[in-house]
Amino acid sequence: MSLFFGKKINYHHSITNKYITMKLSFLMLLTAVLLFNSCKPEKPATGNLKIIFKAEYNNNPLVMYDTNATNLTDPTQISISKLEFFLSEIQATATQVTTLKEVDYISLNGTTTKALAEEGTSILLTAIPIGSYHDLGFKVGVTKAIDNTVPSDYPSTSPLGINGNYWSSWNSYISSRIEGNITKADQTTSSFLYHAGVEGMFQQCQFNTSFEISADQTATVVITIQAEDFFFDSNNPIDVINDNSTHSGAVGSAGFLLAQKSIKNLGKAMIIK
Amino acid sequence: MKKTSIIALGIALSIWACKETPLSNNLEHIAYAPSSYTVVPPTGFPAMEIPADNPMTVEGISLGRHLFYDPIMSGDSTISCSSCHQLDKAFTDGLAKAEGVNHRVGRRSTMSLINIGYSWIKNRDKNFMWDGRFARLEDQPIAPVEDPNEMDFNWPDLVKRLQKHPEYPRMFREAFGISDTREITKYLASKAIAQFERTLNSANSKYDRDRWVAFDYMTQQQKRGFDLFLGDAANNPITKDAECVHCHSFSDTKALFARNNFSNNGLDSAASFNDFVDKGYGEATGDYTQNGLFKEVTLRNIALTAPYMHDGRFATLREVVDHYASGGHASPNVAPELTTATELRTLTNSEKDDLVAFLHALTDTTLTQHEEWKSPF
Numbered sequence: 029m030s031l032f033f034g035k036k037i038n039y040h041h042s043i044t045n046k047y048i049t050m051k052l053s054f055l056m057l058l059t060a061v062l063l064f065n066s067c068k069p070e071k072p073a074t075g076n077l078k079i080i081f082k083a084e085y086n087n088n089p090l091v092m093y094d095t096n097a098t099n100l101t102d103p104t105q106i107s108i109s110k111l112e113f114f115l116s117e118i119q120a121t122a123t124q125v126t127t128l129k130e131v132d133y134i135s136l137n138g139t140t141t142k143a144l145a146e147e148g149t150s151i152l153l154t155a156i157p158i159g160s161y162h163d164l165g166f167k168v169g170v171t172k173a174i175d176n177t178v179p180s181d182y183p184s185t186s187p188l189g190i191n192g193n194y195w196s197s198w199n200s201y202i203s204s205r206i207e208g209n210i211t212k213a214d215q216t217t218s219s220f221l222y223h224a225g226v227e228g229m230f231q232q233c234q235f236n237t238s239f240e241i242s243a244d245q246t247a248t249v250v251i252t253i254q255a256e257d258f259f260f261d262s263n264n265p266i267d268v269i270n271d272n273s274t275h276s277g278a279v280g281s282a283g284f285l286l287a288q289k290s291i292k293n294l295g296k297a298m299i300i301k
Numbered sequence: 302m303k304k305t306s307i308i309a310l311g312i313a314l315s316i317w318a319c320k321e322t323p324l325s326n327n328l329e330h331i332a333y334a335p336s337s338y339t340v341v342p343p344t345g346f347p348a349m350e351i352p353a354d355n356p357m358t359v360e361g362i363s364l365g366r367h368l369f370y371d372p373i374m375s376g377d378s379t380i381s382c383s384s385c386h387q388l389d390k391a392f393t394d395g396l397a398k399a400e401g402v403n404h405r406v407g408r409r410s411t412m413s414l415i416n417i418g419y420s421w422i423k424n425r426d427k428n429f430m431w432d433g434r435f436a437r438l439e440d441q442p443i444a445p446v447e448d449p450n451e452m453d454f455n456w457p458d459l460v461k462r463l464q465k466h467p468e469y470p471r472m473f474r475e476a477f478g479i480s481d482t483r484e485i486t487k488y489l490a491s492k493a494i495a496q497f498e499r500t501l502n503s504a505n506s507k508y509d510r511d512r513w514v515a516f517d518y519m520t521q522q523q524k525r526g527f528d529l530f531l532g533d534a535a536n537n538p539i540t541k542d543a544e545c546v547h548c549h550s551f552s553d554t555k556a557l558f559a560r561n562n563f564s565n566n567g568l569d570s571a572a573s574f575n576d577f578v579d580k581g582y583g584e585a586t587g588d589y590t591q592n593g594l595f596k597e598v599t600l601r602n603i604a605l606t607a608p609y610m611h612d613g614r615f616a617t618l619r620e621v622v623d624h625y626a627s628g629g630h631a632s633p634n635v636a637p638e639l640t641t642a643t644e645l646r647t648l649t650n651s652e653k654d655d656l657v658a659f660l661h662a663l664t665d666t667t668l669t670q671h672e673e674w675k676s677p678f
Contacts, residue, residue, distance in 0.1 A: 093574075093590055093633060109590075109634060140590045180347035180554035184422045192560025196552035197534025207637045221637040273641035275547060277533050 073243035074155045081134050082148035083111055083253040089145035090255050103210035103269060108255060111136040113204035116174055118166040122159035129153050131174060133187035156241045164237055164249060168295045169203030169230030198276055200225045204291050210268055220272040222290035229288055231295030257297040264293055326482040328474040335360045343504030344513050345556035349418045355439055355492045360476040365497030368490055370676040373462055375452035377402050385411040389669050391602035397613025401451040410613040413606050416599060418499035420561050427585055431595045431611040433563055434585040438495040443487055456487040501674060503665040519662045526659025529652055543656060544642040549600045559599035564636040567629015568610060574633055593632055604661045618657045
């Protein structure tokens with residue numbers, strides 16, 4: 029002790045003793061804090077992923093309510109007024125599959141100008157372990173597990189807590205909604221509405237894409253929805269004139285099959301350019 | 302002379318001493334011990350979401366109830382909130398458009414307050430009123446006070462009235478713990494009214510009793526109407542699909558009969574988005590594609606809230622059903638739920654009557670028995 033404090037120490041002086049005691053206490057506390065900190069497990073480094081969804085029609089930004097030429101004889105024009113859907117089990121693969129988020133909701137309904145359509149809408153997934161990812165996947169729609177829940181299980185801040193996103197008659201969330209109008213060859217217009225949502229009605233999307241998640245950085249992936257493929261893809265086209273509406277329906281019904289086709293087509297219309 | 306001056310000074314001092322001083326505004330001698338209040342959800346309803354900055358208390362609700370029924374809120378002391386929101390009409394007024402002081406007519410119809418607390422979608426900035434212009438229930442009561450067609454008053458003068466009132470300073474103290482009458486604000490008044498409004502919850506209709514009690518309360522006609530209301534989902538092959546439930550949605554644990562969205566239900570023809578006379582939701586959001594959209598209302602107690610729509614254009618529920626069965630008027634953003642509902646256009650008169658009968662089954666016949674919702678005066 030005397031080596032540390034030298035001649036200044038007067039062991040018989042009470043004030044000096046107090047001073048020494050205080051200094052010692054401080055040193056001990058400092059040591060304890062340092063020891064404690066060195067023992068704490070290091071928080072693993074994480075970063076973020078922003079997924080931007082944009083919709084296009086024949087490679088042009090899809091502006092809600094704007095008419096688009098179909099390049100078909102009938103219908104000749106199409107406009108979309110609503111395009112929204114649930115995403116669930118958003119996963120990415122680096123060395124192993126990581127679930128980035130259980131559920132989210134994408135709405136492109138607000139893209140009512142070209143600038144907004146070019147901007148698209150995005151979700152930010154946070155606290156993703158750093159690494160080189162080579163695969164991104166999600167379900168368009170909700171999983172069976174989520175479909176076994178109901179809006180009252182969630183606060184109104186969750187898209188799952190909104191009454192309008194749930195179809196009580198089928199005990200299911202409405203997985204996807206696409207609405208709009210067409211102009212037919214005879215110049216008349218009519219509406220279409222495709223609401224898909226019965227348990228198990230989701231479409232798995234998988235993208236072989238690479239992105240790097242670095243500590244405290246945000247990587248970006250842009251997913252483009254090619255709206256023309258939703259309706260008129262040659263492999264599975266929707267007869268938007270005659271089959272213009274579905275709210276889903278009992279399993280196997282015409283409404284169910286049309287809804288199933290619509291959500292399948294929506295998933296297939298998503299690409300990474 | 303000197304004597305006179307001293308007497309005059311004495312009188313002046315006495316008058317000054319008797320004048321209202323800041324000390325007389327002090328309320329700290331009144332106990333502040335609010336009792337927390339929990340909204341008990343009706344059967345089939347979830348727990349109500351309450352904003353963290355306005356927790357409900359017995360004292361807050363009591364203050365809100367008094368303010369709600371007190372004409373002190375209007376410039377000429379003739380109109381209170383309850384003038385337009387009348388209990389026996391499910392807190393509406395029976396008029397096509399609301400009437401304020403001197404019978405001045407407002408822009409739109411009075412909306413029901415029943416289950417209004419369940420209309421709040423927390424992270425949405427447009428929730429309340431026909432055009433959704435208020436995010437929170439607390440924001441809403443502030444506006445009518447200064448609307449010349451409603452209460453035609455101003456908040457600074459109303460606050461002065463409340464500060465000088467023999468009872469309100471105490472009630473504000475008991476509800477919010479203010480220590481001085483000068484702390485009474487329009488925001489606290491509005492918070493109290495919102496607390497009262499969150500207690501106005503009703504789900505005791507024939508439909509509810511049918512759902513939760515092992516006994517048939519709905520008539521056969523009402524049941525047929527319910528099947529039409531549900532459509533395909535009723536799983537009744539002989540029933541048409543009126544497709545009402547898409548907008549007036551419900552589930553067993555969130556039986557609101559409303560999805561709390563805004564839509565264009567085909568009331569008016571409009572060649573373009575700018576042709577709507579009343580722009581509604583679009584006026585509040587500034588998004589022209591939302592012009593002509595209005596709040597979808599709950600169907601609970603709808604039989605008590607005539608006339609219908611934001612402008613009260615339909616006198617009866619039958620007129621409403623007739624409107625929907627006509628397919629509505631064309632406009633760029635009319636709800637496709639309506640325009641694609643083909644079977645709705647084929648409803649017979651008898652089927653329309655069935656639908657109306659079902660809507661009557663959503664009336665809570667015990668509404669007026671709630672003593673705690675009545676005027677405290």
